[in-house]
Amino acid sequence: QKEVEQNSGPLSVPEGAIASLNCTYSDRGSQSFFWYRQYSGKSPELIMFIYSNGDKEDGRFTAQLNKASQYVSLLIRDSQPSDSATYLCAVTEYGNKLVFGAGTILRVKS
Amino acid sequence: DTGVSQDPRHKITKRGQNVTFRCDPISEHNRLYWYRQTLGQGPEFLTYFQNEAQLEKSRLLSDRFSAERPKGSFSTLEIQRTEQGDSAMYLCASSLVTSEQYFGPGTRLTVT
Numbered sequence: 001q002k003e004v005e006q007n008s009g010p011l012s013v014p015e016g017a018i019a020s021l022n023c024t025y026s027d028r029g030s031q032s033f034f035w036y037r038q039y040s041g042k043s044p045e046l047i048m049f050i051y052s053n054g055d056k057e058d059g060r061f062t063a064q065l066n067k068a069s070q071y072v073s074l075l076i077r078d079s080q081p082s083d084s085a086t087y088l089c090a091v092t093e094y095g096n097k098l099v100f101g102a103g104t105i106l107r108v109k110s
Numbered sequence: 111d112t113g114v115s116q117d118p119r120h121k122i123t124k125r126g127q128n129v130t131f132r133c134d135p136i137s138e139h140n141r142l143y144w145y146r147q148t149l150g151q152g153p154e155f156l157t158y159f160q161n162e163a164q165l166e167k168s169r170l171l172s173d174r175f176s177a178e179r180p181k182g183s184f185s186t187l188e189i190q191r192t193e194q195g196d197s198a199m200y201l202c203a204s205s206l207v208t209s210e211q212y213f214g215p216g217t218r219l220t221v222t
Contacts, residue, residue: 095207095208097155098153100152100153
């Protein structure tokens with residue numbers, strides 16, 4: 001059974017700080033890694049994705065992969081109250097179905 | 111790019127009734143996925159299509175569930191003889207082959 005584990009939180013950070021979100025995955029064959037943001041009552045919104053060949057930065061977001069430890073992280077710089085949401089980590093092996101973690105609740109306090 | 115659309119957005123039904131949901135993917139996407147999400151959990155994979163072919167079904171998809179994508183465009187998900195445990199958000203996503211998936215707004219099903 002492929003699993004993705006996330007700390008449920010909530011993770012509370014002050015406005016302007018760096019938020020660090022993490023997940024671990026069980027399947028060593030995982031090739032692609034995704035971070036989705038989900039606001040309460042809404043559907044998941046893709047914010048970052050990386051493949052097994054390296055890290056990625058996009059604006060205030062950085063996704064990092066540690067394949068040896070089977071660990072993926074998402075850093076959000078200059079956190080804003082609008083970043084308050086649930087962040088879902090997902091992995092896929094062959095680019096088909098996504099296996100999701102249960103999500104981490106992030107609260108950014110102004 | 112109009113995004114993935116789903117209809118209806120909300121459905122309330124009585125136990126034992128049949129329901130059908132529709133998903134329209136992003137127009138150039140040839141893959142279409144169905145997921146189910148309950149409160150406090152991440153989405154769980156149900157099934158996916160590449161063009162009109164259904165390539166994989168989850169063990170979660172009991173024989174009361176059926177999905178179709180007859181012309182490789184929109185898809186329908188039908189649940190027969192609904193049970194209270196079917197209450198969830200049903201999410202549709204689409205992608206190009208082996209690329210990132212984009213989700214629609216979801217259909218929230220409540221079975222009373």
